Amino acid sequence: MIRRVIERSRESKHLQSFLQSAIDTVQLEVLNLTQVERNTVGSFHSVQDLAERYTNKDDRFGIAQMVLVFIARIGELILYVIANGSINS
Numbered sequence: 001m002i003r004r005v006i007e008r009s010r011e012s013k014h015l016q017s018f019l020q021s022a023i024d025t026v027q028l029e030v031l032n033l034t035q036v037e038r039n040t041v042g043s044f045h046s047v048q049d050l051a052e053r054y055t056n057k058d059d060r061f062g063i064a065q066m067v068l069v070f071i072a073r074i075g076e077l078i079l080y081v082i083a084n085g086s087i088n089s
Contacts (some may be wrong), residue, residue: 002051002068005075015078019047022071026050027067047071 009015040060044050
């Protein structure tokens with residue numbers, strides 16, 4: 001699901017903007033985690049970077065997985081709105 005959103009973001013400035021805003025917010029929120037939690041999340045610069053990191057790595061606390069699911073779901077909603085003509089891509 002997240003990979004589809006990432007791929008489709010190349011076609012939509014609204015989706016690109018959302019993904020950038022989401023990852024900026026996540027990076028700020030990671031600073032509020034405990035040191036142990038921050039260490040499991042690690043550093044990342046994009047949604048794609050975060051998704052690739054956890055393709056073959058254990059997400060001990062489920063933080064990255066949860067974040068990616070939420071971002072993907074909201075991204076899917078943006079794609080739905082674009083597809084139904086409520087906003088232009």
